Amino acid sequence: MSLSVDIQLKRSSKIYHEGEKVAGVLVLDSRSEARHDGITLTMDGIVSVQLSPRSAGLIESIVNSSKPISIINQSVEVVKSGKIPTGQTEIPFEIPLVPRSSSKVLYETYHGVYVTVQYSLRCDIKRSLLAKDITKLQEFIVEYKPRNPEETIPVRFEIRPDTLQNVRDRARIPxxxxxxxxDTAVYSLSQPLTGELTVCECERGISSIELQLVRVETCGSTEGYTREASEIQNIQIAEGDVCRGVAIPLYMVFPRLFTCSTTEAPSFKIEFELNVVIIFDNDHLVVETFPIKLVRS
Incomplete structure (x- = not known):
């Protein structure tokens, strides 16, 4: 292709907050002088909700709530129709990051299974009928502004056979x-999840102890909704039959795009849980679940 375009943001992190200006340059690279019918830059922010296959047959209100929600849509004409010179041309741009009046709020960037919040810049170079239009897409990340950290109150736990929920075969549990x-039930996304675990006693051998970070996505409204949990990441914190009475540290870094601040919106919710999974040497496993809240602080 004799003409190409690239969108380069001033911030290498590509992270922005509501109310800031998303600035950068359009880099046009042309092998020869090229005519165009205008260059436009569009900022889009969309919440996409995809219902689980298990939701088939639910009431129509859930189906309606699954339609994409536009929270930003603004377009500016960067260059009027004319000619692009040979070589490389840089065109600066600046667009304020503000929600549509109907949205009132920007949610954090999030790539989930059933809920996705995505922000992007799209450059369109319109050309004559004989030449193909050129489009370039660049995603950027929106985060909430950091707030004062909440008070950290440790969450203490005991896991034993009679505390387990939804157990099918208790006879196999030693x-x-x-x-x-x-260390707390409210974690800052910029800090790791931390804590401690001790195997006090166990009449069987243990083959593994793992931490699972789980997303819980709820789609729908008060009239009807679907709630789906899926694993984000799994970290093994102990392998083999661990020593009894020895404290094992818990440590997990939150992945960037697959987590966000705990969010509750009219048509969807994004929540998180931590599973402590103990696998015995007979391959039977037990799971204890802890709801956690994620924030920007």
């Missing part, structure tokens, strides 16, 4: 006691 704590 007698055991695991104690520990999460």
């Amino acid at each position: 007698h055991f006691l695991v104690t520990g704590h999460l």
Whole structure:
């Protein structure tokens, strides 16, 4: 192609907050002089909700709530129709990051299974009928402005056979006691999840202890909704039959795009949980779930 375009943002992190200006340059590279019918730059912000296959047959209100929600849509004409000179041309741009009047709020960038919040810049170079229009897309990230950290209150726990929920075959569960704590139930996304776990006693051998970070996505409204949990990442914190009475540190870094601040909107919710998974040497496993809240601080 004799003409190409690239969108380069001034911030290498590509992270912006509501009310700021998204600035950068359009870099046009042309092998020869090229005519065009105008260059436009469009900022889009869309919430996409995809219903689980298990939601088939639910009431129509959920189906309506699954339509994409536009929270930003503004377009500016960067260059009027004319000619692009040979070589490289840089065109600066600046667009304020503000929501549509109907949206009132910008949600954080998030790539989930059933909910996706995505922001992008799209450059369109319109050309004559004989030449193909040129389009370039560049995603950027929106985060909430950091706020003052909440008070950290440790979450202490005991895991033993009678505390487990939704157990199918209790006969296969050995007698055991695991104690520990999460340093808090409200974690800053810029800091790791931390805590401690101790296997006090267990009559069977242990093959593995793992931490699972789980997203819980709710789609719909008060009239009807679907709630789906899916794993984001799994970290093994112990392998083999661990020593009894020895504290094992818990440490997990939150992945960038697959987590966001805990969000509750009229048509969707994004929440998070932490699973502590203990796998015994007979391949039977038990899971204890802890709801956690993620914030920007």
